[in-house]
Amino acid sequence: MLKVAIILGSSRPGRKGEQVARWVYEIARKRSDAEFELVDIKDFNLPHLDEPMPPSLGQYAQPHTIAWAEKIDSFDAFVFVTPEYNHSTSGALKNAIDFLHREWNNKVAGFVSYGAAGGVRAVEHLRLVMAELSVATVRAQVALSLFTDFENFSVFKPGPSQERAVNAMLDQVIGWSGPLKLFREQQLVASSAD
Ligand SMILES: Cc1cc2nc3c(=O)[nH]c(=O)nc-3n(C[C@H](O)[C@H](O)[C@H](O)COP(=O)(O)O)c2cc1C
Numbered sequence: 001m002l003k004v005a006i007i008l009g010s011s012r013p014g015r016k017g018e019q020v021a022r023w024v025y026e027i028a029r030k031r032s033d034a035e036f037e038l039v040d041i042k043d044f045n046l047p048h049l050d051e052p053m054p055p056s057l058g059q060y061a062q063p064h065t066i067a068w069a070e071k072i073d074s075f076d077a078f079v080f081v082t083p084e085y086n087h088s089t090s091g092a093l094k095n096a097i098d099f100l101h102r103e104w105n106n107k108v109a110g111f112v113s114y115g116a117a118g119g120v121r122a123v124e125h126l127r128l129v130m131a132e133l134s135v136a137t138v139r140a141q142v143a144l145s146l147f148t149d150f151e152n153f154s155v156f157k158p159g160p161s162q163e164r165a166v167n168a169m170l171d172q173v174i175g176w177s178g179p180l181k182l183f184r185e186q187q188l189v190a191s192s193a194d
Contacts, residue, residue, distance in 0.1 A: 002077065003035050003075045004034045005075040006021055006024050017082075018040075021040075027166045034076075042092075044064060056102075072100055079110045079169070080093070080112070081113075082112070082122045084113060087122070088121065088122055089122040090122075093126075106134055108135065108176045108180055110137070110173040113144065114145070114146065115146060118144060139172065
């Protein structure tokens with residue numbers, strides 16, 4: 001079974017991200033084509049990157065990095081739930097991404113964003129970051145407006161089409177995850193034969 005992480009990318013007290021990520025998870029878990037897990041970056045207590053070696057070498061020294069690496073390694077795909085901070089993603093999410101390398105490689109990502117303009121500028125930045133990590137990002141994305149998908153800019157009340165948008169994004173994420181899983185398995189076989 002394919003495994004998909006729904007990554008909650010805001011760590012702020014009172015974050016709106018929690019309501020959004022839980023909503024995505026509840027929609028996702030009705031599906032039978034993958035297993036889903038809600039992964040909250042806050043639970044991993046990652047400090048600002050404190051690894052002496054570049055993550056691409058995979059020589060992690062800190063227990064928090066090892067715990068985070070084991071969690072991310074266990075998934076075939078990711079759905080990033082991201083706020084928009086200063087036209088980009090949150091510093092906390094970028095930092096959590098930067099901690100690792102191989103654990104992201106040759107996997108799939110989709111995005112759910114929220115902000116005054118749907119958080120779309122955060123997703124544009126994340127797509128560039130994902131490209132550097134060899135993560136395939138799907139086109140379909142979910143953009144939630146602080147004006148129309150939240151009551152009084154605080155209580156999450158998504159519009160009627162947004163659940164469909166989540167499933168359209170998940171269709172693409174899961175569709176690409178199987179072939180990329182096969183690709184990673186073939187790479188493992190090839191490297192063990194070297
Ligand atoms: C540091 C910071 C920068 C922000 N910059 C933007 C922005 O560029 N565009 C936007 O639409 N909203 C911006 N906002 C408003 C956020 O979209 C809003 O606070 C949202 O609730 C943040 O998500 P969170 O509550 O899950 O942390 C910003 C908020 C913060 C805290």
